[in-house]
Amino acid sequence: MQSGGVRFLKGHGTQNDFVLIPDLDDALSPTAAQVIAICDRRAGIGGDGLIRIAPEPGGGYFMDYRNADGSLAEMCGNGARLFARYLVDAGLQQPGSFEFGTRGGVRTAQLEPAGDVSIGMGPANVGAESKAELGGQVYSGTAVDVGNPHLVCLLDASASSTLAALDLSAAPHFDADVFPHGVNIEFVVPLGADRVRMRVFERGVGETRSCGTGTVAVAAAFRHSLRIGSAIGRPVGDVGPVTVDVPGGTVCVSFEDGQDGGATLTGPAVIVAQGVIEQDFWDRHR
Structure with missing residues (x-):
């Protein structure tokens, strides 16, 4: 913490936006109330989540990610790209490939000073079938574990207007x-x-413009559906990278050796501003 307040940066990955707090002395422990206040888009800085950049005990850096409601989260793909971008821009890591820690496990970043950022996201495990309910309509879905839980509801290829019309102002119901x-x-x-093309309701946040782990889950579930011939009306062989359009832009998800384990997420990461959170604001929301 610097004198007079807490330093922060603001950035986004395909308009999934975050407040980053460098804490290289490991001196800060944001409370849920502080995260909520900082992420408030009217009374705070605004963001879909908060990322504390902390040191790892054995060297390197840890991505301490919190959702906008203050809850802890295992992993965030868009946030991870922004985290890696900051480390290189700040001179804490050299361009190229390096590892960092998350609650979802160790992740690998690949980036140069300019251009997109790639993050090794680890396994994307396709699981059981389940359902979501929204606006009185029931949607069949597939569970996918990307270090955090996802339910991917694949609509018909002709349902673009249905996707655009979904009301995600409230959380869909799911099987607890x-x-x-x-x-x-x-x-x-x-x-x-x-x-x-996808839209997403993130737990602890609401609808966001993008979700990095969500794009990986979607790509894994989509590839699975292609193998059994249910997504585009015909079975196909193993498919390559999947381009995922989100409201905030476009990312690409690829898989090692043609398998759903070992996913890599590639997309932009942009830091747009930096400043200081006033000490009074920080203290008042403990």
Whole structure:
């Protein structure tokens, strides 16, 4: 913490935006109330979440991610790209490939001083079938674990207007027995054999312009559906990278050796501002 307040940066990945707090002395422990106040878009800085940049005990850095409601989260793909971008821009890591810690496990970043950032997201495990309910309509979905839980609801390829009309101002209902800790829910329309469009309701946040782990979950579920011939009306062989269109832009998800384990997420990461959170504001919201 610097004299007079707490330094922060603001950035986004495909308009999924975050407040970053460098804490290289590991001196800060934001409370849920502080995170909520900082992420408030009218009375705070505003963001879908807060990322504290902390040191790892054995060297390197840890991505301490909190949702906008103050809850802890295992991993955030868009936030991870921004985290990696900051480390390189600040001279804390050299451009190229390096690892960092998250609650979802160790992740690997690949980036140069300019251009997109790639994050090794680890396994994307396709699980059981489940359902989401929204506006009185029930949507079939597939559970996918990307270090955090997702439910991917794949709509018909002709349902673009349905996707656009979904009211995600309130959380969809889901099976709490399947997802006891809550779930991120994606609604997806295929645009071909290697491209999809999605919207997402993130647990602890609401609808966001993008969700990095969500795009990986969607790509994994989509590839699974292609293999059984249910997404575009015909079975296909193994598919390559999947382009995912989100309201905030476009990312690409690829998989090592043609498998759903070992996903890599590639997309932009932009730091737009920096400043200081006033000490009074920080202290008042403990």
